[in-house]
Amino acid sequence: NAGVTQTPKFQVLKTGQSMTLQCAQDMNHEYMSWYRQDPGMGLRLIHYSVGAGITDQGEVPNGYNVSRSTTEDFPLRLLSAAPSQTSVYFCASSWNTEAFFGQGTRLTVV
Amino acid sequence: EDQVTQSPEALRLQEGESSSLNCSYTVSGLRGLFWYRQDPGKGPEFLFTLYSAGEEKEKERLKATLTKKESFLHITAPKPEDSATYLCAVRGGGNTGKLIFGQGTTLQVKP
Numbered sequence: 001n002a003g004v005t006q007t008p009k010f011q012v013l014k015t016g017q018s019m020t021l022q023c024a025q026d027m028n029h030e031y032m033s034w035y036r037q038d039p040g041m042g043l044r045l046i047h048y049s050v051g052a053g054i055t056d057q058g059e060v061p062n063g064y065n066v067s068r069s070t071t072e073d074f075p076l077r078l079l080s081a082a083p084s085q086t087s088v089y090f091c092a093s094s095w096n097t098e099a100f101f102g103q104g105t106r107l108t109v110v
Numbered sequence: 111e112d113q114v115t116q117s118p119e120a121l122r123l124q125e126g127e128s129s130s131l132n133c134s135y136t137v138s139g140l141r142g143l144f145w146y147r148q149d150p151g152k153g154p155e156f157l158f159t160l161y162s163a164g165e166e167k168e169k170e171r172l173k174a175t176l177t178k179k180e181s182f183l184h185i186t187a188p189k190p191e192d193s194a195t196y197l198c199a200v201r202g203g204g205n206t207g208k209l210i211f212g213q214g215t216t217l218q219v220k221p
Contacts (some may be wrong), residue, residue, distance in 0.1 A: 003139070004153075011184055018144055031207035033207075033208070033209075035211075040213060041213065042197070042211045042212055042213040043154070043197065043199075043209075043211040044211075045208060045209070045210075048207070048208060050207065058208070090153055090154070092209075094207055095178075096207075097159060098140070098142075098144055098156045098159050099156070099207075100151050100156065101153035101154045101155075103152060103153045104151075104152070104153050
């Protein structure tokens with residue numbers, strides 16, 4: 001019973017590098033989302049998807065891209081990492097009620 | 111604009127000292143208010159969903175209540191293992207499923 005799985009757990013990037021944060025869920029949920037969590041800022045929505053092939057921007061989308069080719073997977077891409085993207089990233093999935101979260105990816109951009 | 115504000119930011123209690131956490135919200139067409147618990151280095155863990163004013167939910171030492179403007183998370187006779195950050199979130203109108211989170215309340219319970 002995996003739920004929401006995020007990889008990697010930790011990552012250090014140099015400014016300007018690109019990478020993809022992976023998120024997979026096995027609950028057949030239509031809705032998936034990415035949040036970032038910074039001290040004193042709570043969880044802020046980056047991008048979300050209401051189903052395969054459908055994505056939309058959240059509160060803080062700049063510098064991030066997403067795609068949703070399958071119900072199970074919702075990767076988050078950083079095209080050119082910046083120090084301001086140092087944060088903890090959480091992926092979540094839900095159907096019509098509460099959201100289930102992954103364990104997070106701690107990203108440091110130096 | 112949908113907004114969630116939690117207070118206090120931090121709360122220190124002695125074991126057994128009951129208290130309440132507040133979550134004030136403004137949202138168009140509330141489709142659920144959610145409470146989560148988050149331990150250091152972990153993802154948020156779901157606690158409760160409330161849908162309408164007057165609704166209450168309980169789980170062990172925790173009780174969540176809801177009015178038209180705010181929700182309270184009451185902690186009765188807390189234990190050190192209740193120490194965590196408690197997050198409140200709302201889901202508004204539309205079919206997007208978006209959750210808007212407050213900043214959280216970090217609770218520390220001392221033995």
